[in-house]
Amino acid sequence: MSVLRVLTATVCLVPTVALVAFAAGPGQQSGHIDKPVTGKTIAVSAANVSYREVVEPLLKADCSGCHSAAAHMSSFNLETSDALFKGGSKFGGKVIVPGNSKQSLLIAYLRGAQQPRMPMNGTAISEAKIVRIAAWIDQGAKIDQAKLAWPYLPPVAHTVPKVKNAAWCRNPIDNFVLAKLEAKGLKPSPPATKVALLRRVYADLVGVPPTPQEADAFLKDFSPDAYEHVVDRLLADSRYGVRWARHWLDLVRYADTHGFENDGARPRAWRYRDYVIHSFNADKPYDRFIKEQLAGDELYPDDPDALTATGYIRLSPWDELSTDQPQRWQDYLNDATDTTGSVMLGLTVGCARCHNHKYDRITQANYYSMQSFFAASQRSDLRLPHPEKDTPAFRAIVTEADAHLAPLRKQMQELKDRYRAAALMEKAKTAKNGEKVEVNDDEIRGAIERSERQRLESLDNEIRHLEDEKRPYEPEVEAVTDSGKTAPVEHLLLRGNLLTPGPEVKPAFITSLAGNVEKSATVTPPANLNSTGRRSALANWIASADNPMTARVIVNRIWQHHFGRGIVGTPSDFGRNGDQPSHPELLDWLALRFVQDGWSIKKIHRLMLLSNTYQQSTQTSPAAVKVDPINTLLWRMNRIRLDGESLRDSILTVSGRLNLKMDGPGVYPKVSDEVLSTGSTHKWGFSPEAEGLRRTIYVFQRRSLVLPIVEAFDGADMNNTCPRRAVTTIAPQALALFNGDFSRDESRYFAERVAHDAGDDTSRQIDRAYQIALIRLPSPAQKKLALDFIRQQTELHLGDGRPNSNTRLRNIADTAASEEARKKAQHAALADLCHVLINTNEFIYLD
Numbered sequence: 151m152s153v154l155r156v157l158t159a160t161v162c163l164v165p166t167v168a169l170v171a172f173a174a175g176p177g178q179q180s181g182h183i184d185k186p187v188t189g190k191t192i193a194v195s196a197a198n199v200s201y202r203e204v205v206e207p208l209l210k211a212d213c214s215g216c217h218s219a220a221a222h223m224s225s226f227n228l229e230t231s232d233a234l235f236k237g238g239s240k241f242g243g244k245v246i247v248p249g250n251s252k253q254s255l256l257i258a259y260l261r262g263a264q265q266p267r268m269p270m271n272g273t274a275i276s277e278a279k280i281v282r283i284a285a286w287i288d289q290g291a292k293i294d295q296a297k298l299a300w301p302y303l304p305p306v307a308h309t310v311p312k313v314k315n316a317a318w319c320r321n322p323i324d325n326f327v328l329a330k331l332e333a334k335g336l337k338p339s340p341p342a343t344k345v346a347l348l349r350r351v352y353a354d355l356v357g358v359p360p361t362p363q364e365a366d367a368f369l370k371d372f373s374p375d376a377y378e379h380v381v382d383r384l385l386a387d388s389r390y391g392v393r394w395a396r397h398w399l400d401l402v403r404y405a406d407t408h409g410f411e412n413d414g415a416r417p418r419a420w421r422y423r424d425y426v427i428h429s430f431n432a433d434k435p436y437d438r439f440i441k442e443q444l445a446g447d448e449l450y451p452d453d454p455d456a457l458t459a460t461g462y463i464r465l466s467p468w469d470e471l472s473t474d475q476p477q478r479w480q481d482y483l484n485d486a487t488d489t490t491g492s493v494m495l496g497l498t499v500g501c502a503r504c505h506n507h508k509y510d511r512i513t514q515a516n517y518y519s520m521q522s523f524f525a526a527s528q529r530s531d532l533r534l535p536h537p538e539k540d541t542p543a544f545r546a547i548v549t550e551a552d553a554h555l556a557p558l559r560k561q562m563q564e565l566k567d568r569y570r571a572a573a574l575m576e577k578a579k580t581a582k583n584g585e586k587v588e589v590n591d592d593e594i595r596g597a598i599e600r601s602e603r604q605r606l607e608s609l610d611n612e613i614r615h616l617e618d619e620k621r622p623y624e625p626e627v628e629a630v631t632d633s634g635k636t637a638p639v640e641h642l643l644l645r646g647n648l649l650t651p652g653p654e655v656k657p658a659f660i661t662s663l664a665g666n667v668e669k670s671a672t673v674t675p676p677a678n679l680n681s682t683g684r685r686s687a688l689a690n691w692i693a694s695a696d697n698p699m700t701a702r703v704i705v706n707r708i709w710q711h712h713f714g715r716g717i718v719g720t721p722s723d724f725g726r727n728g729d730q731p732s733h734p735e736l737l738d739w740l741a742l743r744f745v746q747d748g749w750s751i752k753k754i755h756r757l758m759l760l761s762n763t764y765q766q767s768t769q770t771s772p773a774a775v776k777v778d779p780i781n782t783l784l785w786r787m788n789r790i791r792l793d794g795e796s797l798r799d800s801i802l803t804v805s806g807r808l809n810l811k812m813d814g815p816g817v818y819p820k821v822s823d824e825v826l827s828t829g830s831t832h833k834w835g836f837s838p839e840a841e842g843l844r845r846t847i848y849v850f851q852r853r854s855l856v857l858p859i860v861e862a863f864d865g866a867d868m869n870n871t872c873p874r875r876a877v878t879t880i881a882p883q884a885l886a887l888f889n890g891d892f893s894r895d896e897s898r899y900f901a902e903r904v905a906h907d908a909g910d911d912t913s914r915q916i917d918r919a920y921q922i923a924l925i926r927l928p929s930p931a932q933k934k935l936a937l938d939f940i941r942q943q944t945e946l947h948l949g950d951g952r953p954n955s956n957t958r959l960r961n962i963a964d965t966a967a968s969e970e971a972r973k974k975a976q977h978a979a980l981a982d983l984c985h986v987l988i989n990t991n992e993f994i995y996l997d
């Protein structure tokens with residue numbers, strides 16, 4: 151297991167930061183003046199250096215830790231151009247002399263000619279950067295219009311492009327894609343086969359393969375809208391929410407435990423998981439979905455769902471044993487800010503915690519202003535409003551536990567009552583005169599006679615056990631609320647350090663995303679609540695059609711899961727360090743359409759799935775590979791591998807054992823002792839077998855222990871947000887799928903199902919096994935191979951699995967009595983074939 155852990159530990163880490171010089175990225179207008187590196191030899195007239203594009207970001211990145219609106223040392227603030235020209239308390243406006251960099255103290259400070267060199271106590275900024283700033287001053291230090299570029303500008307309504315092969319386009323998505331293909335002389339691929347398409351859309355929408363009946367119905371339906379009907383049926387299927395909730399849970403790092411060394415359970419966390427599943431199934435408008443999670447308690451205080459949703463804010467790992475409470479609280483605030491930034495805004499906001507963002511237009515002041523929206527929050531375990539509306543099954547469990555608890559509690563009370571007097575007498579002995587004597591629970595317990603101690607202990611145990619069983623079903627949630635009408639004062643933390651608070655910050659939106667206007671957010675405390683209203687302000691801003699990021703980011707995520715790669719390949723980083731969009735106009739078009747359609751996720755699925763782009767085959771073409779090797783332009787469909795959860799669910803589907811029950815606390819499938827011994831000190835729980843066969847999303851999600859098959863197939867590490875699963879090919883995958891107990895056990899059930907459907911005839915069994923696993927019949931060659939395989943394996947099993955066992959003896963013993971043994975051997979051989987089928991690429995990859 152240790153190898154496996156090491157290999158999969160690399161999954162979903164925050165993308166590595168490329169330490170490139172700031173101005174080397176796109177948008178840089180004057181790269182060529184970089185070459186000579188001494189100021190004197192540079193021909194500054196060669197190109198205009200833009201203040202907005204070059205100078206402002208440079209100064210902000212390296213200086214505004216100390217010279218910003220928030221932290222203005224020497225009264226010098228260089229975050230706005232006005233303030234920059236005003237200068238500081240020592241030299242005033244003289245730090246910049248337009249047209250003369252030599253007389254400008256700003257440059258002298260940077261080179262160290264004026265002491266102390268700036269950035270003070272930091273690494274000197276490179277000569278190449280200084281040269282650029284000097285050039286800008288020599289060119290007159292002009293301030294150009296603030297020009298925001300991708301991704302800070304709101305989506306633009308692009309016209310749907312015209313294409314030569316208009317007949318190929320089923321909806322505007324196809325026009326956008328085809329226009330780019332045609333521009334490169336590429337053609338789309340032919341449509342996928344019906345079988346491939348069906349397997350693809352099932353895996354995509356519900357995470358499991360179709361049954362042979364469902365497949366048959368589709369394959370025989372030749373009406374033009376047969377596929378459309380399947381899409382609509384699957385979107386309405388409750389398994390859809392189960393599948394798509396997984397993608398969201400990956401982002402918000404959902405787990406049923408707290409993480410850290412202790413990794414203690416969070417008995418009510420599952421209500422958030424179920425909330426997400428039901429929200430997807432109900433096609434809850436995405437703007438509402440966001441508002442509920444950020445501020446459901448303030449915006450919809452009577453809605454149990456909305457209260458449950460606020461659990462989002464506290465899903466981060468939480469060190470229960472922390473001895474540094476202030477730091478733990480700061481970690482919580484950081485995590486809520488960073489995760490909200492990357493999940494909902496698609497920007498690495500967290501990079502501005504210790505310094506201004508080195509690549510994107512996010513200052514440290516922006517960061518802490520955003521964080522201050524969470525400043526008044528507190529983690530509250532709350533009773534749900536309208537507990538009577540909770541699921542009847544859960545209410546029944548609570549009622550039953552209460553019925554068992556009542557007599558036990560009564561017995562306990564009686565026991566204690568009998569010793570209360572004794573405890574009082576004992577205490578009175580040491581009490582001062584006139585003092586009123588009272589005893590607490592511990593003192594009463596201490597007075598209980600030895601002979602009854604055992605009874606006390608067993609009552610204690612029984613009560614605790616029942617309470618533990620009941621707790622997860624109580625109508626209670628792990629929510630977040632505000633601690634009052636006013637928030638504690640928040641400070642910018644210099645270098646991100648709690649011990650070095652900087653100036654005070656107020657709630658404000660990230661300037662570059664708010665039309666580049668610096669102003670505080672308007673926060674209105676909700677009328678009848680003891681709450682600040684801060685999180686509502688944040689939620690309303692993020693879930694607004696005016697926010698340039700929100701809609702784009704979510705449609706891109708949906709696209710990513712359908713097509714295997716986002717239009718922006720770095721789905722949680724639309725900034726400069728992320729990938730450029732492959733189809734920016736399409737992304738904008740989709741984002742606008744999404745908002746127009748009432749933020750409906752199901753409508754956007756439909757649009758994508760019904761496009762011809764989605765329905766292409768995965769077939770590759772050498773000519774196209776030359777032009778676009780990684781298929782950025784989508785001249786074919788990407789081949790997608792099932793993720794660990796889908797793989798497990800698919801295997802259980804073909805074995806016929808998947809339990810589709812929804813809702814409720816996490817379950818514990820059987821896991822080998824070997825695996826458990828590598829986990830945390832907490833034991834894996836026990837569930838009845840049928841419960842352990844539920845969809846993987848319902849498996850108790852321990853931060854320190856992931857199901858082996860899921861872990862081997864690049865499961866997500868829930869200590870961090872995971873925007874994109876890794877797809878590695880590593881040896882433990884073969885070990886899990888070929889040698890693992892799970893796949894071997896399920897292969898036997900799969901074989902039973904086949905034998906049940908097909909009877910004893912081997913040829914029919916093979917057909918059936920193919921139909922169930924791959925929804926097609928074997929080719930004649932495959933049929934022959936399978937027949938031979940079963941024959942050989944039967945012999946092997948008859949000979950106790952040893953290829954060299956004595957066939958002569960066996961022939962003599964081959965009487966009617968051994969017919970039973972032969973049958974068993976044949977069945978084992980069939981199970982081997984089934985085992986092979988779930989190990990095929992065809993099963994694991996979507997063509």
Ligand code: HEC
Pocket residue numbers: 209212213214215216217223224225226237238239240241242245255256259260265266268269270271272275
């Ligand atoms: C770690 C904090 C820190 C950083 C980072 C920093 N400075 Fe300073 N800066 C100071 C302090 C403190 C002073 C006052 C120094 C003094 O007079 O002794 C100052 C003074 C200045 C002044 C003089 C202003 C005046 O007229 O009073 C300029 C100009 C200046 N800094 C420019 C910069 C530039 C440009 C950068 C970024 C490359 C930068 N500083 C980064 C702390 C910092």
Ligand code: HEC
Pocket residue numbers: 164167168169170498500501502503504505508645646727
């Ligand atoms: C916990 C604090 C912290 C966080 C969070 C952080 N950094 Fe830094 N970073 C630093 C420190 C400290 C330095 C070195 C001093 C400096 O340049 O401010 C640094 C330096 C850098 C540098 C080199 C600066 C240069 O001009 O050579 C880059 C680039 C950088 N960080 C990028 C990032 C990115 C991208 C992220 C987000 C993924 C990030 N940082 C998050 C603390 C942090």
